[in-house]
Amino acid sequence: xxxxxxxxxxxxxxxxxxxxxxxxxxxxxxxxxxxxxxxxxxxxxxxxxxxxxxxxxxxxxxxxxxxxxxxxxxxxxxxxxxxxxxxxxxxxxxxxxxxxxxxxxxxxxxxxxxxxxxxxxxxxxxxxxxxxxxxxxxxxxxxxxxxxxxxxxxxxxxxxxxxxxxxxxxxxxxxxxxxxxxxxxxxxxxxxxxxxxxxxxxxxxxxxxxxxxxxxxxxxxxxxxxxxxxxxxxxxxxxxxxxxxxxxxxxxxxxxxxxxxxxxxxxxxxxxxxxxxxxxxxxxxxxxxxxxxxxxxxxxxxxxxxxxxxxxxxxxxxxxxxxxxxxxxxxxxxxxxxxxxxxxxxxxxxxxxxxxxxxxxxxxxxxxxxxxxxxxxxxxxxxxxxxxxxxxxxxxxxxxxxxxxxxxxxxxxxxxxxxxxxxxxxxxxxxxxxxxxxxxxxxxxxxxxxxxxxxxxxxxxxxxxxxxxxxxxxxxxx
Numbered sequence: 001x002x003x004x005x006x007x008x009x010x011x012x013x014x015x016x017x018x019x020x021x022x023x024x025x026x027x028x029x030x031x032x033x034x035x036x037x038x039x040x041x042x043x044x045x046x047x048x049x050x051x052x053x054x055x056x057x058x059x060x061x062x063x064x065x066x067x068x069x070x071x072x073x074x075x076x077x078x079x080x081x082x083x084x085x086x087x088x089x090x091x092x093x094x095x096x097x098x099x100x101x102x103x104x105x106x107x108x109x110x111x112x113x114x115x116x117x118x119x120x121x122x123x124x125x126x127x128x129x130x131x132x133x134x135x136x137x138x139x140x141x142x143x144x145x146x147x148x149x150x151x152x153x154x155x156x157x158x159x160x161x162x163x164x165x166x167x168x169x170x171x172x173x174x175x176x177x178x179x180x181x182x183x184x185x186x187x188x189x190x191x192x193x194x195x196x197x198x199x200x201x202x203x204x205x206x207x208x209x210x211x212x213x214x215x216x217x218x219x220x221x222x223x224x225x226x227x228x229x230x231x232x233x234x235x236x237x238x239x240x241x242x243x244x245x246x247x248x249x250x251x252x253x254x255x256x257x258x259x260x261x262x263x264x265x266x267x268x269x270x271x272x273x274x275x276x277x278x279x280x281x282x283x284x285x286x287x288x289x290x291x292x293x294x295x296x297x298x299x300x301x302x303x304x305x306x307x308x309x310x311x312x313x314x315x316x317x318x319x320x321x322x323x324x325x326x327x328x329x330x331x332x333x334x335x336x337x338x339x340x341x342x343x344x345x346x347x348x349x350x351x352x353x354x355x356x357x358x359x360x361x362x363x364x365x366x367x368x369x370x371x372x373x374x375x376x377x378x379x380x381x382x383x384x385x386x387x388x389x390x391x392x393x394x395x396x397x398x399x400x401x402x403x404x405x406x407x408x409x410x411x412x413x414x415x416x417x418x419x420x421x422x423x424x425x426x427x428x429x430x431x432x433x434x435x436x437x438x439x440x441x442x443x444x445x446x447x448x449x450x451x452x453x454x455x456x457x458x459x460x461x462x463x464x465x466x467x468x469x470x471x472x473x474x475x476x477x478x
Contacts, residue, residue: 082121265315
């Protein structure tokens with residue numbers, strides 16, 4: 001593939017000429033080919049799977065930040081915070097940078113939160129079983145699993161972000177190199193250590209593709225640049241921003257929208273089916289009456305019959321920037337399924353507050369639930385005062401709110417809003433995304449109207465209609 005980009009032949013003959021004669025004789029052949037002819041796109045053809053065990057929830061989000069690969073992590077119903085390792089300890093990350101006395105305080109406080117989780121899980125499970133009207137004959141394994149999941153979803157807010165799990169990643173060599181460079185330049189010691197681990201493992205199977213990752217004249221330069229620029233902007237903030245905490249805690253803020261009028265997208269919608277320049281199309285559309293522009297916009301969006309029907313790429317030009325304040329649990333849900341630009345979150349802290357789930361209140365467990373947040377605040381303050389600002393993030397809980405931002409385009413927004421307002425979405429996540437949809441509808445009503453499956457299940461009649469239309473299309477053209 002590397003040499004094909006520099007030849008006029010076909011792939012089969014290129015393979016025969018190159019590898020048929022030389023590959024079995026020269027172990028460095030692949031390296032020389034890549035160095036001499038290698039197009040950067042070749043790095044996208046080599047894929048590997050890496051498994052990381054013992055990754056904190058904080059690290060998991062850093063691993064998934066770029067969304068350049070396929071990631072797997074346990075769903076909430078399969079997370080067992082009360083489970084222990086072979087030594088009888090709860091499974092959570094302990095920062096290696098902590099002093100000995102800080103480690104003991106760290107463990108004492110987090111162990112208390114885990115013990116509370118274990119007790120509340122048993123009590124809440126009993127409460128749900130007693131409140132459930134399912135007859136004894138129907139209380140099978142599936143019923144017990146559903147009860148357990150309901151309890152764990154309600155209690156996920158008190159799980160510390162130090163909680164560890166196993167994460168799988170499947171990505172190209174190019175994506176892994178980007179990930180490694182980003183991890184090695186990160187402030188968090190756990191991230192840097194993981195970057196070295198991933199690099200070491202990949203060099204066992206694809207050494208030629210990972211050779212330049214940490215060389216000073218290649219990836220090393222980028223690592224230093226990233227770390228240095230972050231340090232510079234951090235020092236600037238410390239010098240010029242005396243107060244870096246905003247009391248504004250609105251769940252959803254739509255901070256930027258482009259274009260202001262969604263009808264400005266019409267020239268791009270027409271471009272592919274005309275022979276006119278974009279500037280001429282803009283002049284022509286600008287002279288149209290409102291009704292004709294409305295007709296053109298609706299014609300391009302068409303009639304969607306299922307969530308799978310994705311509108312045309314002209315909508316990729318429209319952009320929405322969001323400033324969010326949500327629990328870490330909601331952030332995790334939205335970040336995991338969303339391709340976005342300018343995704344960034346702030347240091348995790350107890351200062352943004354938390355909410356108590358309705359089920360916890362109904363089960364009269366509010367006092368114990370809030371006690372976990374008080375314990376988190378205590379150890380966070382201890383660590384922060386001792387200079388462990390980064391490490392203090394591990395003791396924040398999944399129910400603590402954080403401030404984060406991202407930008408996506410209108411085409412991505414269709415999938416985003418319809419997916420996270422479906423019946424399968426977690427209630428807290430669904431509520432936040434519904435607020436986002438309301439803000440979007442205020443500025444781009446026609447685009448919002450096209451998202452007809454927001455908060456709605458798939459319509460069986462529409463699915464039947466889609467099947468009939470495809471059957472007719474297939475008869476005529478396929």
